Amino acid sequence: MKRFFQSSVAILLMLAIITSCGSSTSKEAKKEQVSIDTGLITVGFSQLGAESDWRNTNTESMLSAFTKENGYNLIYKNGQQKQANQITSIRMFIQQDVDYIVLAPAMEDGWDSVLQEAKEAEIPVILVDRRVNASDKNLYSCWVGSDFELEGKKMCAWIKAFADRRGITGDELHIVNIQGTIGSTAQIGRTRALANASREYGWDLMAEVTGDFTESKGKEVMAALLKGYDNINIVYCENDNEAMGAIDALESAGKRVGPNIKNGEIMVVSFDGVNEDSLEYCRQGKISCIAECNPLHGPRVEALVETLEKGETPEKFNYVDEKLFSSLNAVSSITVDEKEYVVEEP
Numbered sequence: 001m002k003r004f005f006q007s008s009v010a011i012l013l014m015l016a017i018i019t020s021c022g023s024s025t026s027k028e029a030k031k032e033q034v035s036i037d038t039g040l041i042t043v044g045f046s047q048l049g050a051e052s053d054w055r056n057t058n059t060e061s062m063l064s065a066f067t068k069e070n071g072y073n074l075i076y077k078n079g080q081q082k083q084a085n086q087i088t089s090i091r092m093f094i095q096q097d098v099d100y101i102v103l104a105p106a107m108e109d110g111w112d113s114v115l116q117e118a119k120e121a122e123i124p125v126i127l128v129d130r131r132v133n134a135s136d137k138n139l140y141s142c143w144v145g146s147d148f149e150l151e152g153k154k155m156c157a158w159i160k161a162f163a164d165r166r167g168i169t170g171d172e173l174h175i176v177n178i179q180g181t182i183g184s185t186a187q188i189g190r191t192r193a194l195a196n197a198s199r200e201y202g203w204d205l206m207a208e209v210t211g212d213f214t215e216s217k218g219k220e221v222m223a224a225l226l227k228g229y230d231n232i233n234i235v236y237c238e239n240d241n242e243a244m245g246a247i248d249a250l251e252s253a254g255k256r257v258g259p260n261i262k263n264g265e266i267m268v269v270s271f272d273g274v275n276e277d278s279l280e281y282c283r284q285g286k287i288s289c290i291a292e293c294n295p296l297h298g299p300r301v302e303a304l305v306e307t308l309e310k311g312e313t314p315e316k317f318n319y320v321d322e323k324l325f326s327s328l329n330a331v332s333s334i335t336v337d338e339k340e341y342v343v344e345e346p
């Protein structure tokens with residue numbers, strides 16, 4: 001196994017400052033500083049950005065797993081939500097001859113060439129969180145993350161059960177979808193689940209607009225949707241940050257947010273369940289239901305590296321178990337693909 005040796009014991013590389021991956025905040029720049037110690041396994045981690053609380057928790061999980069104490073030099077790069085930046089980082093990791101590349105890809109398409117370059121350099125690539133649409137699955141070693149379409153299916157099963165319980169018919173549900181970053185696995189799976197459920201149950205899915213997984217865009221998009229539609233009664237947000245922004249826009253427009261659709265409230269549902277503010281909103285019923293998306297992948301990726309270090313082949317696709325949260329007692333469990341999921345307190 002190759003090692004990224006440097007002659008001195010620890011050389012401080014101010015990688016954030018010297019590379020061309022866009023401007024970082026000083027906090028991010030600090031995270032990107034790295035000292036390379038001899039004899040440790042060197043991992044280059046291309047994170048896609050810092051767009052959400054989920055993402056920041058995910059980054060922290062990776063930084064805490066790949067420590068010197070655990071035997072690693074971690075070269076962390078924040079792609080600032082731009083695939084071109086991530087490709088530049090991967091090329092830099094290849095030049096540095098790291099032992100492993102870990103990629104959290106912004107979107108699915110467009111990775112073939114750079115993954116081919118990593119393969120030719122004999123550097124194993126581990127995908128984390130989202131997936132890539134590669135022409136050859138051997139361009140990466142393995143993947144760990146969420147089943148995003150299952151998350152969406154769970155949410156739609158909850159909405160269906162809730163509406164049935166309250167005597168609301170499918171055609172009375174007027175839904176807008178504030179989508180995640182277009183082309184990302186999380187967006188594709190969650191959007192597909194809602195589109196399929198809307199067709200199946202006769203829901204009125206009026207609009208799908210991206211909120212880029214950020215609070216500010218969620219707010220902006222919600223304000224625009226309110227101008228275009230006067231009968232929205234469900235806002236399906238593809239993450240909690242968008243939901244927080246959407247709730248802000250709804251309340252600023254004088255709307256009441258909550259599960260009593262029949263009494264004129266607008267129901268908000270979302271994904272993640274990571275930050276305390278959105279969990280608190282869920283306890284209050286402002287967010288009616290949250291499908292968990294678990295960000296704590298650091299130890300999982302480390303376990304995959306350990307498997308590869310032993311010369312073994314890990315499972316190609318590694319899914320994480322996730323929960324469904326709601327404080328409304330209308331629905332105690334839902335069933336998706338013949339599996340029952342108990343709805344838990346947030």
Ligand code: AHR
Nearest residue numbers: 052054055186213239293
């Ligand atoms: O890919 C996971 C998604 O990305 C999370 O749901 C979202 O919050 C993040 O930005």
